[in-house]
Amino acid sequence: xxxxxxxxxxxxxxxxxxxxxxxxxxxxxxxxxxxxxxxxxxxxxxxxxxxxxxx
Amino acid sequence: xxxxxxxxxxxxxxxxxxxxxxxxxxxxxxxxxxxxxxxxxxxxxxxxxxxxxxxxxxxxxxxxxxxxxxxxxxxxxxxxxxxxxxxxxxxxxxxxxxxxxxxxxxxxxxxxxxxxxxxxxxxxxxxxxxxxxxxxxxxxxxxxxxxxxxxxxxxxxxxxxxxxxxxxxxxxxxxxxxxxxxxxxxxxxxxxxxxxxxxxxxxxxxxxxxxxxxxxxxxxxxxxxxxxxxxxxxxxxxxxxxxxxxxxxxxxxxxxxxxxxxxxxxxxxxxxxxxxxxxxxxxxxxxxxxxxxxxxxxxxxxxxxxxxxxxxxxxxxxxxxxxxxxxxxxxxxxxxxxxxxxxxxxxxxxxxxxxxxxxxxxxxxxxxxxxxxxxxxxxxxxxxxxxxxxxxxxxxxxxxxxxxxxxxxxxxxxxxxxxxxxxxxxxxxxxxxxxxxxxxxxxxxxxxxxxxxxxxxxxxxxxxxxxxxxxxxxx
Numbered sequence: 423x424x425x426x427x428x429x430x431x432x433x434x435x436x437x438x439x440x441x442x443x444x445x446x447x448x449x450x451x452x453x454x455x456x457x458x459x460x461x462x463x464x465x466x467x468x469x470x471x472x473x474x475x476x477x
Numbered sequence: 478x479x480x481x482x483x484x485x486x487x488x489x490x491x492x493x494x495x496x497x498x499x500x501x502x503x504x505x506x507x508x509x510x511x512x513x514x515x516x517x518x519x520x521x522x523x524x525x526x527x528x529x530x531x532x533x534x535x536x537x538x539x540x541x542x543x544x545x546x547x548x549x550x551x552x553x554x555x556x557x558x559x560x561x562x563x564x565x566x567x568x569x570x571x572x573x574x575x576x577x578x579x580x581x582x583x584x585x586x587x588x589x590x591x592x593x594x595x596x597x598x599x600x601x602x603x604x605x606x607x608x609x610x611x612x613x614x615x616x617x618x619x620x621x622x623x624x625x626x627x628x629x630x631x632x633x634x635x636x637x638x639x640x641x642x643x644x645x646x647x648x649x650x651x652x653x654x655x656x657x658x659x660x661x662x663x664x665x666x667x668x669x670x671x672x673x674x675x676x677x678x679x680x681x682x683x684x685x686x687x688x689x690x691x692x693x694x695x696x697x698x699x700x701x702x703x704x705x706x707x708x709x710x711x712x713x714x715x716x717x718x719x720x721x722x723x724x725x726x727x728x729x730x731x732x733x734x735x736x737x738x739x740x741x742x743x744x745x746x747x748x749x750x751x752x753x754x755x756x757x758x759x760x761x762x763x764x765x766x767x768x769x770x771x772x773x774x775x776x777x778x779x780x781x782x783x784x785x786x787x788x789x790x791x792x793x794x795x796x797x798x799x800x801x802x803x804x805x806x807x808x809x810x811x812x813x814x815x816x817x818x819x820x821x822x823x824x825x826x827x828x829x830x831x832x833x834x835x836x837x838x839x840x841x842x843x844x845x846x847x848x849x850x851x852x853x854x855x856x857x858x859x860x861x862x863x864x865x866x867x868x869x870x871x872x873x874x875x876x877x878x879x880x881x882x883x884x885x886x887x888x889x890x891x892x893x894x895x896x897x898x899x900x901x902x903x904x905x906x907x908x909x910x911x912x913x914x915x916x917x918x919x920x921x922x923x924x925x926x927x928x929x930x931x932x933x934x935x936x937x938x939x940x941x942x943x944x945x946x947x948x949x950x951x952x
Binding site for chain 1: 489493497500501502503504505508509512513516532533535536537538539540541542543544545546547548551552555559
């Protein structure tokens with residue numbers, strides 16, 4: 423019985439760790455995507471300039 | 478040879494837009510790499526630590542991977558969208574300026590407008606325009622990648638890029654010799670008539686007298702005459718003043734002088750600009766070559782002026798009286814057959830006329846100096862009227878004049894010239910005139926030319942229907 427309980431706890435613990443890792447990874451992916459979006463927006467703002475008369 | 482760039486701002490969608498796209502892609506990629514590097518660094522630093530640090534390391538690691546992977550996907554998609562937007566505008570503008578350009582070209586071709594420099598005689602589709610603000614030269618001020626309707630000069634001045642927006646009001650110059658041009662040198666229908674003949678046949682007097690008579694008769698023909706340039710007007714006024722005081726015009730020195738332009742405007746119609754040429758008789762061969770070569774595409778016709786006193790038969794006929802007036806008459810030194818042969822040679826060499834082909838443009842053969850002795854009675858109006866009266870069939874004045882002058886040339890042993898003229902020229906008509914109206918006698922009595930306008934009006938009438946109608950009206 424104890425062995426079974428121990429196994430269940432181990433499974434639950436591993437599942438919780440896995441979920442936590444997945445959650446952290448998801449947050450990380452969203453964070454990364456947001457960062458990529460921000461980077462593109464900043465690059466766009468920095469580089470898209472209207473034509474200017476030079477003199 | 479590459480054309481120099483226009484001193485104008487190119488449309489964003491034809492240049493800078495793509496540079497901006499490249500710079501955006503490069504910068505966002507660089508930013509993504511930097512962000513990923515930072516997150517990987519954090520993950521590497523945190524991973525050996527406690528559980529919480531490990532979790533943060535996972536967060537940073539996935540964020541770093543996401544920046545690289547999703548960032549690449551994102552900038553690919555965004556760049557694609559960016560490029561599509563740029564290309565859409567590029568295409569719209571391209572279609573826009575192509576349509577405006579083709580419409581303009583079609584309209585100008587329909588109106589028969591093109592640029593001809595009165596100085597170097599070059600024909601070009603468009604002059605070069607000056608920016609009214611900074612003086613920069615715009616070589617191709619047409620609907621293009623620099624703008625559909627306007628170009629923006631590097632100084633910021635907006636310039637109309639099409640005929641429809643009064644581009645002609647800008648100061649312009651010839652693309653070849655850089656002489657200043659007027660709007661009328663481009664935006665007008667043109668007629669090109671050179672006056673050929675040997676030295677001293679009276680070409681300058683003929684030209685100015687014809688212009689003088691045309692200006693006087695223009696209102697009656699529904700035309701309003703004007704000069705395109707002040708210098709032409711001044712030259713005209715100076716020569717008219719000389720003629721009014723009994724002084725013949727000076728000898729033309731320049732082998733291929735600037736064209737004499739006269740603008741004729743009729744309300745509701747595009748203006749007509751005449752290009753009349755009076756090349757020096759001495760440089761005959763070279764001159765005609767140049768003239769004919771330059772005007773190959775657009776010559777309206779030519780006036781071949783003959784001095785009857787170069788003909789041996791006429792010299793013989795008046796040998797008793799000729800020595801006394803030789804200084805006043807100034808007979809030309811170049812025989813008529815030589816003068817015409819040179820024109821023919823020039824046509825073959827420079828005008829692309831095949832040795833067995835006929836010159837299609839009208840040739841007015843004009844016998845000048847008919848005021849001398851009794852030439853007017855022999856080939857002038859009295860002789861023509863007599864021919865009309867004597868003719869059993871109704872004959873027009875022009876036909877009778879052709880007969881009278883032609884027959885007189887034959888009587889003067891010029892059968893070979895007449896034969897050559899008629900064999901090589903599809904349309905020949907004979908005229909007589911006196912470009913001074915009387916012999917120069919040293920007095921200040923005004924010269925009053927006779928018969929100088931008819932040859933010009935005949936050629937103009939064949940070149941442009943506006944003159945045909947008016948000729949009929951005038952007749």
